[in-house]
Amino acid sequence: MVRTRKEMIEDTRHRLLAAGRQAFASKGYAESSMDDFTANVGLTRGALYHHFGDKKGLLEAVIQQIDAETSVRLHAITAQASSTWDGFINESIAYMEMAIEPEIQRIVLLDGPAVLGNPALWSNQNACIQGTMECLDKLKSEHVIQDIEVEATARLLNGATLSAALWIAADPQPLAALEKAKNAFVALANGLLKDSSPKA
Structure with a gap:
């Protein structure tokens, strides 16, 4: 044919x-x-x-491809959660866990920023922030979290998970860094809850 x-x-x-x-x-x-x-x-x-x-353009395209695959994986994790809150926490932790996957670690989190600059300014971050805003809006409507300013909170949360992923990828002991980051993120996120009792 x-x-x-x-x-x-x-x-x-x-x-x-x-x-x-x-x-x-x-x-x-x-x-x-x-x-x-x-x-x-x-x-x-x-x-x-x-x-x-050029070579730089190819790297950018490869990162976009990996990012698209990552988004599909994260959305699947959220969809399987028993509640909006659990989905939010599970997705955030899964994103940090991906920082120890060799391909993501090397291409996206180590070489990507070195060649393409600050990942917080990459185009995919707009979609991430928008997704977090939608999740926070839903959590507010469900009366799960406090009456926070959604965009500011979404940007802070996305910054936290991105910074954690970069730290984990570059740390000589990434598994230890991952555990610290996961525990710290859950503690921070629990501060958003209306109910003061912490959740996993």
């Missing part, structure tokens, strides 16, 4: 993304070469320049 031009373009993009993702995960951004992205998968440098501009 003859493939259409659109299918060929998508296939090329997919192969470059897969090659870049594998190289960035195994070697890191600095040690990955153009041949890792092109010659090893039977493509030319021109294809890379056409689709992503």
Whole structure:
């Protein structure tokens, strides 16, 4: 069956993304070469320049791909929770736990900020903040949390989990850092509750 031009373009993009993702995960951004992205998968440098501009553009696209997959995983965790509050806590903790996964640790949390700058300014953060705002609005309507200012609280919470993930990924003992971060986050989050008794 003859493939259409659109299918060929998508296939090329997919192969470059897969090659870049594998190289960035195994070697890191600095040690990955153009041949890792092109010659090893039977493509030319021109294809890379056409689709992503350069190595930095490929890294950004790989991070966007991983982020999209992460969002699906987090939404599934929230959907399985028995309450809005449990979903909020479980999703936040799961995000921090992902910081010890080798691919996310190296590509998104270590190389990403070093190459692309402050992750708090990445475009995906707007979606994260919006999602947290929606969750907080729901918790307010359910009379679970206090009458807080939603946007400010969402930005503070997102900043806390992002900072924790960056800390965990860079720490020499990431599992120990993860446990500290999880306990601290739950303690902070419990301060939002109307009922003063802490929840897990």
